[in-house]
Amino acid sequence: MITFVPEPHLLASPRGREWPVVPGVRTAVTPEPPSSADVVIVGAGPAGLAVASALWHHGVRDLVVVDRDGRPCGRFFDRVDLLGQRVLRSPYEHHPGVEGYRDCELLDFARLHWSVLTPVERREIRMAQAGHRSVVPVDVFEAYCRHLAASHHVTERTWRGSVREVLPTSDAVTVRADRFSVTARHVVLCLGEERRSAPDTWWGGGHPPRGVTYWDEPVPGAGKRLAVVGAGLTAAHLISNGLAQGREVHWVVREAGERYQCADVNSSFFRPEGRARFDGVSWSERLELMGRFRRASIMFEFRPTLEAAEAEGRLIVHRGKAITRVTPGVGLHLEDGSRIAVDHAVLALGTTPSIGDGLMPDDAVLDRGGWPRLDERTFAYAGAPRVFAVGAAAGMALGPAARNIDGHRVATARVAAAVAGNLRRDTPLRTATKDVARV
Numbered sequence: 181m182i183t184f185v186p187e188p189h190l191l192a193s194p195r196g197r198e199w200p201v202v203p204g205v206r207t208a209v210t211p212e213p214p215s216s217a218d219v220v221i222v223g224a225g226p227a228g229l230a231v232a233s234a235l236w237h238h239g240v241r242d243l244v245v246v247d248r249d250g251r252p253c254g255r256f257f258d259r260v261d262l263l264g265q266r267v268l269r270s271p272y273e274h275h276p277g278v279e280g281y282r283d284c285e286l287l288d289f290a291r292l293h294w295s296v297l298t299p300v301e302r303r304e305i306r307m308a309q310a311g312h313r314s315v316v317p318v319d320v321f322e323a324y325c326r327h328l329a330a331s332h333h334v335t336e337r338t339w340r341g342s343v344r345e346v347l348p349t350s351d352a353v354t355v356r357a358d359r360f361s362v363t364a365r366h367v368v369l370c371l372g373e374e375r376r377s378a379p380d381t382w383w384g385g386g387h388p389p390r391g392v393t394y395w396d397e398p399v400p401g402a403g404k405r406l407a408v409v410g411a412g413l414t415a416a417h418l419i420s421n422g423l424a425q426g427r428e429v430h431w432v433v434r435e436a437g438e439r440y441q442c443a444d445v446n447s448s449f450f451r452p453e454g455r456a457r458f459d460g461v462s463w464s465e466r467l468e469l470m471g472r473f474r475r476a477s478i479m480f481e482f483r484p485t486l487e488a489a490e491a492e493g494r495l496i497v498h499r500g501k502a503i504t505r506v507t508p509g510v511g512l513h514l515e516d517g518s519r520i521a522v523d524h525a526v527l528a529l530g531t532t533p534s535i536g537d538g539l540m541p542d543d544a545v546l547d548r549g550g551w552p553r554l555d556e557r558t559f560a561y562a563g564a565p566r567v568f569a570v571g572a573a574a575g576m577a578l579g580p581a582a583r584n585i586d587g588h589r590v591a592t593a594r595v596a597a598a599v600a601g602n603l604r605r606d607t608p609l610r611t612a613t614k615d616v617a618r619v
């Protein structure tokens with residue numbers, strides 16, 4: 181039997197290298213997008229980028245991408261950089277590039293830039309080529325996303341804007357952002373996920389007490405004792421950062437123990453046979469599969485560092501301890517009646533999918549326990565057939581992998597084909613827009 185040996189040095193890829201600039205990168209030429217388009221994509225994260233690139237291959241050119249940040253994948257890289265995350269947990273095969281069009285995939289791109297890579301990174305490429313698990317540097321992934329955005333003309337079709345409303349009618353969909361409005365024949369929502377808030381019982385709801393922040397905010401440098409609450413990769417990065425700063429770190433894990441594994445979702449769900457387990461089963465069975473196979477976990481490579489720190493007493497792990505209350509100062513009160521006193525606490529409680537509620541009317545989203553009702557094949561909203569979802573929101577239609585980069589690729593292939601097919605059959609938008617004005 182081969183024993184997998186985790187190697188912490190894999191986590192330390194350099195960040196911020198110079199990558200050759202793709203010729204012809206252009207940003208949006210007008211300050212505001214046109215008032216109508218064939219397709220609007222809301223959200224330019226890895227999912228939105230994948231959809232825009234796939235639509236380009238389908239010949240869809242009249243496209244508007246709207247994102248709060250205005251940069252393709254901006255929020256994703258801001259989040260990983262804030263945590264100091266240098267490598268992805270997903271392998272080279274998982275990328276937002278287009279399948280089936282002989283496009284440049286992530287592994288091709290990395291090999292093209294061999295001279296920029298470290299010996300460790302080159303070895304990971306060889307691992308990927310040999311069909312083994314491989315670790316992808318964030319730096320490579322970012323340069324690849326830039327390449328995708330430029331080569332599929334996504335950058336020049338992306339506008340900064342915060343979408344406030346998505347109003348579907350039978351003929352068109354109007355997307356109202358803070359500064360402009362676009363009416364489209366189809367809209368694809370690629371909204372990603374928001375951080376999960378602490379339960380109201382911890383401090384009565386609202387802003388956290390002094391000395392407590394969430395994982396997507398900067399961690400203050402002062403103070404010797406730091407607490408990290410959560411069991412996922414985000415928690416692992418926060419703990420490692422605290423240890424590297426010489427702090428005493430308290431790790432609160434509600435489960436009986438931490439879990440180390442390659443992906444945060446059972447790998448079978450990345451394959452067709454895994455996804456088939458989700459097809460045709462009841463809602464409650466899907467919820468059960470989701471709960472069983474999508475649980476917080478940490479990449480193997482962290483294990484040696486965290487175990488050594490615990491043995492040395494620099495890391496104190498509070499396993500199987502649920503928090504009941506958080507008081508300023510900072511006190512973390514646990515269900516066994518004990519209290520952990522620290523200078524600062526960071527909450528890494530996971531994320532919740534953004535499903536379009538708050539943007540679309542309730543009868544379009546048809547929210548069921550935090551999930552929208554989608555067509556199982558095309559991921560169109562059952563209550564708004566011109567609106568589609570790619571990313572986490574498609575979780576109960578596609579399965580646990582919907583929240584990962586590889587899941588976006590699978591959803592993208594279906595959504596792009598459905599949108600392009602509809603556009604070929606559809607009436608011209610000029611007529612549709614007039615109808616919207618009358619509604």
Ligand SMILES: Cc1cc2nc3c(=O)[nH]c(=O)nc-3n(C[C@H](O)[C@H](O)[C@H](O)COP(=O)(O)OP(=O)(O)OC[C@H]3O[C@@H](n4cnc5c(N)ncnc54)[C@H](O)[C@@H]3O)c2cc1C
Pocket residue numbers: 222223224225226227228246247248249253254255256259260263265267268269270274341342343344370371372373414534570571572583584585586
């Ligand atoms: C720290 C971290 C590390 C991760 N690492 C991995 C990994 O290694 N591999 C993996 O497969 N997955 C990873 N994930 C999961 C990851 O979030 C997704 O794979 C990926 O970011 C999801 O892409 P997305 O486009 O769906 O969402 P996002 O990247 O969040 O993009 C959504 C975009 O939509 C924008 N948006 C949302 N609402 C609006 C609105 N109303 N108006 C305008 N714009 C809006 C957001 O600002 C954002 O830019 C990681 C997640 C985190 C938080």
